[in-house]
Amino acid sequence: xxxxxxxxxxxxxxxxxxxxxxxxxxxxxxxxxxxxxxxxxxxxxxxxxxxxxxxxxxxxxxxxxxxxxxxxxxxxxxxxxxxxxxxxxxxxxxxxxxxxxxxxxxxxxxxxxxxxxxxxxxxxxxxxxxxxxxxxxxxxxxxxxxxxxxxxxxxxxxxxxxxxxxxxxxxxxxxxxxxxxxxxxxxxxxxxxxxxxxxxxxxxxxxxxxxxxxxxxxxxxxxxxxxxxxxxxxxxxxxxxxxxxxxxxxxxxxxxxxxxxxxxxxxxxxxxxxxxxxxxxxxxxxxxxxxxxxxxxxxxxxxx
Amino acid sequence: xxxxxxxxxxxxxxxxxxxxxxxxxxxxxxxxxxxxxxxxxxxxxxxxxxxxxxxxxxxxxxxxxxxxxxxxxxxxxxxxxxxxxxxxxxxxxxxxxxxxxxxxxxxxxxxxxxxxxxxxxxxxxxxxxxxxxxxxxxxxxxxxxxxxxxxxxxxxxxxxxxxxxxxxxxxxxxxxxxxxxxxxxxxxxxxxxxxxxxxxxxxxxxxxxxxxxxxxxxxxxxxxxxxxxxxxxxxxxxxxxxxxxxxxxxxxxxxxxxxxxxxxxxxxxxxxxxxxxx
Numbered sequence: 302x303x304x305x306x307x308x309x310x311x312x313x314x315x316x317x318x319x320x321x322x323x324x325x326x327x328x329x330x331x332x333x334x335x336x337x338x339x340x341x342x343x344x345x346x347x348x349x350x351x352x353x354x355x356x357x358x359x360x361x362x363x364x365x366x367x368x369x370x371x372x373x374x375x376x377x378x379x380x381x382x383x384x385x386x387x388x389x390x391x392x393x394x395x396x397x398x399x400x401x402x403x404x405x406x407x408x409x410x411x412x413x414x415x416x417x418x419x420x421x422x423x424x425x426x427x428x429x430x431x432x433x434x435x436x437x438x439x440x441x442x443x444x445x446x447x448x449x450x451x452x453x454x455x456x457x458x459x460x461x462x463x464x465x466x467x468x469x470x471x472x473x474x475x476x477x478x479x480x481x482x483x484x485x486x487x488x489x490x491x492x493x494x495x496x497x498x499x500x501x502x503x504x505x506x507x508x509x510x511x512x513x514x515x516x517x518x519x520x521x522x523x524x525x526x527x528x529x530x531x532x533x534x535x536x537x538x539x540x541x542x543x544x545x546x547x548x549x550x551x552x553x554x555x556x557x558x559x560x561x562x563x564x565x566x567x568x569x570x571x572x573x574x575x576x577x578x579x580x581x582x583x584x585x586x587x588x589x590x591x592x593x594x595x596x597x598x599x600x601x602x603x604x605x
Numbered sequence: 606x607x608x609x610x611x612x613x614x615x616x617x618x619x620x621x622x623x624x625x626x627x628x629x630x631x632x633x634x635x636x637x638x639x640x641x642x643x644x645x646x647x648x649x650x651x652x653x654x655x656x657x658x659x660x661x662x663x664x665x666x667x668x669x670x671x672x673x674x675x676x677x678x679x680x681x682x683x684x685x686x687x688x689x690x691x692x693x694x695x696x697x698x699x700x701x702x703x704x705x706x707x708x709x710x711x712x713x714x715x716x717x718x719x720x721x722x723x724x725x726x727x728x729x730x731x732x733x734x735x736x737x738x739x740x741x742x743x744x745x746x747x748x749x750x751x752x753x754x755x756x757x758x759x760x761x762x763x764x765x766x767x768x769x770x771x772x773x774x775x776x777x778x779x780x781x782x783x784x785x786x787x788x789x790x791x792x793x794x795x796x797x798x799x800x801x802x803x804x805x806x807x808x809x810x811x812x813x814x815x816x817x818x819x820x821x822x823x824x825x826x827x828x829x830x831x832x833x834x835x836x837x838x839x840x841x842x843x844x845x846x847x848x849x850x851x852x853x854x855x856x857x858x859x860x861x862x863x864x865x866x867x868x869x870x871x872x873x874x875x876x877x878x879x880x881x882x883x
């Protein structure tokens with residue numbers, strides 16, 4: 302940044318001109334709504350449309366019941382699994398983009414980004430159409446099954462029973478697959494930007510000195526790309542933890558995630574104070590994750 | 606294409622397993638969308654077998670009044686939210702870039718919160734907020750979209766501010782000082798020196814805000830009144846209750862719109878520039 306910051310007192314008019322609108326908007330349409338939710342989380346239903354903010358902690362107490370605690374844990378497990386799969390799929394893709402010929406690189410990047418710009422609901426819906434009992438995924442699996450059956454007859458064994466379409470949708474598997482599908486671009490882009498900055502001569506040096514590709518990858522590439530890996534993990538984990546649409550449309554009755562429980566408090570169960578408490582617990586969980594990430598980033602800075 | 610030269614150690618992308626890995630990932634990302642687009646032209650009520658080419662579902666989708674209304678609503682909201690987010694976001698970026706003021710860290714941190722807070726929590730907050738205010742839901746178009754538009758601006762403008770601020774970092778403040786030395790007023794210096802410099806980031810920010818607004822389902826779902834419906838909310842209810850090929854047709858139109866917008870962004874920013882905004 303060129304030039305020092307100006308003190309607002311010496312430039313009151315220009316400061317007021319730029320600061321008023323953003324600060325006003327943030328205060329009225331972000332802080333105020335969030336504060337009301339926060340206050341509601343300490344309240345109780347006093348009538349059909351009346352909430353009495355009594356300072357009670359009952360909503361939080363109820364949230365620690367095993368039923369809700371297990372949904373929190375499960376959401377976290379699903380989000381973590383999604384992140385891990387995204388990392389495993391995404392890392393080689395990010396590597397491939399980094400080391401691709403310069404004329405291909407922008408197009409590969411575009412290929413990753415385009416789905417990211419496409420409507421989330423449309424993508425979820427498209428995936429669901431493919432995964433239905435009559436969808437192509439089932440057809441593909443049926444083809445494999447028949448192939449296996451034919452192989453068995455070749456070696457003189459009984460053929461397998463006829464293929465019956467399996468239910469791919471409305472279970473935990475579908476939720477994880479859907480979340481991976483939606484969040485994969487989030488993971489690839491930060492990984493790519495970290496790998497792109499990496500000094501390639503270090504990899505060459507490692508290979509020249511006799512380390513294999515795998516060893517070089519583990520000892521050179523991964524540690525140097527660590528900031529990108531952590532950024533990618535956070536960028537995937539945080540929205541996956543709060544995912545609403547994917548578990549709602551692709552999940553079964555047992556694949557509810559925390560966002561679905563919150564939604565139910567506001568629409569069907571009509572228990573706003575409890576929903577408010579759950580919302581804030583989810584926000585606190587995000588804060589803890591982000592604090593952990595920035596603590597790690599600071600440690601790395603100090604170490605250097 | 607075929608290896609005329611030996612693969613150098615770092616040419617990982619030329620290795621077969623790496624290529625297949627990328628190919629399979631792209632297949633995973635694109636197959637569902639491509640299948641959806643192809644089958645929007647399929648002359649069959651069920652989505653499985655190809656029965657012949659038809660445009661009748663496009664006709665149906667375009668004659669479905671509530672679907673068209675939802676689409677018009679979505680585009681109107683996205684348009685309004687983009688313009689207002691652009692102004693507020695740019696102002697916020699200039700504020701944080703130029704001035705030192707009390708509680709700056711707090712303001713900066715709070716402004717990044719709408720990006721971090723889960724959509725569901727923001728949606729719930731707006732539901733309660735507008736209920737508490739007794740925000741009227743029966744206003745004439747386009748005022749009936751005001752609640753949704755306000756909610757969209759809240760989560761769009763911090764993104765605009767982020768993009769613009771990144772661009773401001775490369776601004777040479779001496780240019781502005783030179784303009785003022787030559788007699789330009791504060792406003793003239795802003796309009797003729799600073800604004801042209803940040804223009805690319807404004808285009809990028811606008812496209813980002815537009816797609817974010819058009820994409821949003823969860824927050825809209827909580828903020829929309831009983832009679833205002835946006836495209837994602839409409840598609841959601843159609844997907845929930847019955848899958849019709851009309852949804853395929855309408856989705857295809859939206860996908861093509863998105864791709865077109867992306868290519869406009871490409872023209873202004875280059876692929877690398879877009880990658881950096883994310």
